[in-house]
Amino acid sequence: MSTTLPLFRRAFFDTWRSTLGWAAGLAAATFLYLPLYPSIGGSAQMQDMIDALPAEMTKALNYDQIATGPGYTQATLYGLIGFLLMTIASVGWGAAAVGGDEESGQLELTLAHGVTRVQVVLERALSLFLRVVLLAALVFVLVRLLNDSAQLAIRPENLFGAAVLFAGLALLSGTAALCAGAVSGRRTYGLAAGAAVGVLGYVFNAVGRQSEDVEWLLNLSPYHWAYGNSPVANGADWGAAGWLWGISAALVALAALAVNRRDVGA
């Protein structure tokens, strides 16, 4: 019996609870942060308070741009809580896709059937991509929805660009997790690699922005590639988006190649 993309279907539909959970979390974060903009980000008192904070701190948190609607959305939602939730979701899914499945002993039985290893990696990666894109699309829709009531004044084309970068940034961590999991056959290594990409990217950005001496760190930060020019305010750097998505695709290819060459479950 032939069903199209049987492994993708299983990876995508059998994890709907998890997808729904992360969607709820992102929605809650969006509804929590954005409606507060008129009373926090846009108020003069808040600006005074932020001015009073150490400059290093506001830079590290990207709060230097919080006074405008797009800047506020960029700093709080896309740059912090949304980034965190998306990265965790993506890394978790990526690490489970191949490495976790092998470690739990289930990959062996799947591979004993009429599927190729490359197919297993590609279909599961497709499921990861689609789930991340769905979450990014959800956030896009919710921000559009709140745009007027929260007086954010975000231009739709900028928001779209930010969504593409938001998804790409999470995918980079997620595919790093998938790749490390596929190479090692261990979920933990996948989690570690994915978390390292996410956390180091964030830290390099925060530190790199502090002074010219350490500015070079910004070049190593996927977070900075994506958000360096505040896409919600200024539109996407499409070159950066290309890099994020391109490297993610390359990591998937590498994972497929690695799994295809080694013993499974040994």
Place this chain on the structure above:
Amino acid sequence: MTHAISTRSLTKKFGRREVLHGVDFTVEAGSVFGVIGPNGAGKTTTMRCLLDIIRPTSGEVRVLGKDPREGGTELRRRIGYLPGELFLEGRVTGRKLLAHYQAISGPVAPGRIDALAERLGLDLDSHTRKLSKGNKQKLGLVQAFMHDPELLVLDEPTSGLDPLVQQEFHAMMREAQHKGQTIFLSSHVLSEVQQTADTVAILRDGRIIAVESVSGLREGAVRHVRLSATGITAHDAGALLGAVPGVGHVEVLESGSGVTLTATLEGEIQPLVQALASLQLTDLVLEEPDLEESVLKMYSNPQEAAK
């Protein structure tokens, strides 16, 4: 095609540790071939090599006439595999999980899954992670049998099954054999294999130390003899029995007017019966051959077994 499986000098190293040292065997198409051996002998590794889950370091493997490495998806669709340790997680029902495996294996006849589940007494509508070990094993068996594959590779298939279900499973194996399917199964105990298999290979420390038909194994196996007789001295009885070919471990006890004697017998019964005809027997017990014992002997002493 006469061989369902054949391996030649199959060798597998994990890093520097060699776990299979040149394994050779052939499985005739349509036969039931059992591999037994202690844990860690290499049974699971051998099976994984047949499914291309693990790649041999050297040597040649042919499964249904093809190299598993090149046979790809087409070859694996013709095989039903039950892994030695079955992990089924996730919040899906048995029915949904089987539908998934159905989508990635050979064609399954309509109603086949329900029929197999009913035979084994498996509830397809409960979630897999809530199933007991035995019920997971049943799910694994349904998964392996459902597409009526030409070759069944079953790693410790009866582990966790209660005796009634084991019987049902044995019936399923016999039916499969009637349909011309080949079965390759493993176990760490012989009794499981001897009921169903035509041929048994004994694997120890990554080597095949013996390949025997079950009837051959029975002939070579040790029987225990116990008898009582009157009108003979212990010395004469010992001498008489000791001269019979295949008899060993003779122990004689004087008891009242006669003797009680125990011994072991390897090989044919006829010479022993002829020798016993001259005695005034009051009791005679000739036990079923203990295959388990002879196999255990091979485990611990491969040189003698290979004599």
